[in-house]
Amino acid sequence: MKDKVKLDRIDLKILKILQANAKITNAQLAQEIGLSPAPTLERVKKLETSGVIKSYHAKLNTQKVGLGVSTFVMVTLKGHNKDNIEIFTESISEIDEIIECHHVTGSGDFILKIIAEDIAAYQKLMLERVTNIEVVDNMQSLVILSTFKDSKVMPIP
């Protein structure tokens, strides 16, 4: 359940389409891939139960829901040991504004993506909930000025 799954040309087509538009009807999907609805649905269900498709999500316009500030934050921990990493990731998991947390190579240890209402809210969040996580040594914020690309379609062959 962790390794690559065998996917034929049609499966890949389905995945591309559903990544770009999860709301397509089964009949339309069937037509686009050149099969009838029944086997199309079977394939989609199989992709779901096998875990190739993890979930389906609505994508929002951040401005319109009043979330004006997005940032990436590069974090260095005080020590790179397992305990500290666990303390850090558990602290992170409780903070809704941190929507991504990746362990990365390079000068820092982690990179976070954070979303807040405005700069004031962002500052408050950082000061009161993030900066004071005990194992954090250093943080550098990169504020997103504009986003040119934010594709939900991965480059599958």
Add this chain to the structure above:
Amino acid sequence: MKDKVKLDRIDLKILKILQANAKITNAQLAQEIGLSPAPTLERVKKLETSGVIKSYHAKLNTQKVGLGVSTFVMVTLKGHNKDNIEIFTESISEIDEIIECHHVTGSGDFILKIIAEDIAAYQKLMLERVTNIEVVDNMQSLVILSTFKDSKVMPIP
């Protein structure tokens, strides 16, 4: 069409639910927010047409589709002028493996998220298609070792 939209408590509930699970049926959604199906659907449609909900996407398991390497890349351009930025973003837009491109504050100018099959494919991509974009001065890759959080639910009040 660019500013915050008025959303009541029920709209916010709908948005939270659809971000977490876009495949919920209208009847279930109606029940969870405490309305009947008809006005529930009306609200969802209104959120869609007003652009609060931009789109719906399937989220895939990268391992299972054979995409083993994800990275963040911090890019510095040779000049921070408008022309160079345009040249850069247009070059970027043609490369499917670059799924995100944000203009950011800080030492670099842009941060990219890139997905590839493996390290070899990643190296090839960078050497042949990214590094040689003329306006690029410097790039630093951060390879994602593991992801602890990747939420599709934004922190709306």
Add this chain to the structure above:
DNA sequence: CTTCGCGCCAAATATTATTTGGTAAATCAA
């Protein structure tokens, strides 16, 4: 106070998903 517009509901209808039963092609063991 009354009228309008909005948001809601229940129930009818339309659309879509899902199941069913059966056929043909691909796979494999003998």
Add this chain to the structure above:
DNA sequence: TTGATTTACCAAATAATATTTGGCGCGAAG
């Protein structure tokens, strides 16, 4: 190679779900 078995497919019936309709009640504006 052949016969058995599985797999993938299709058309059409059925079940589930979305969507429309008509009407009610409430709050705001005149």
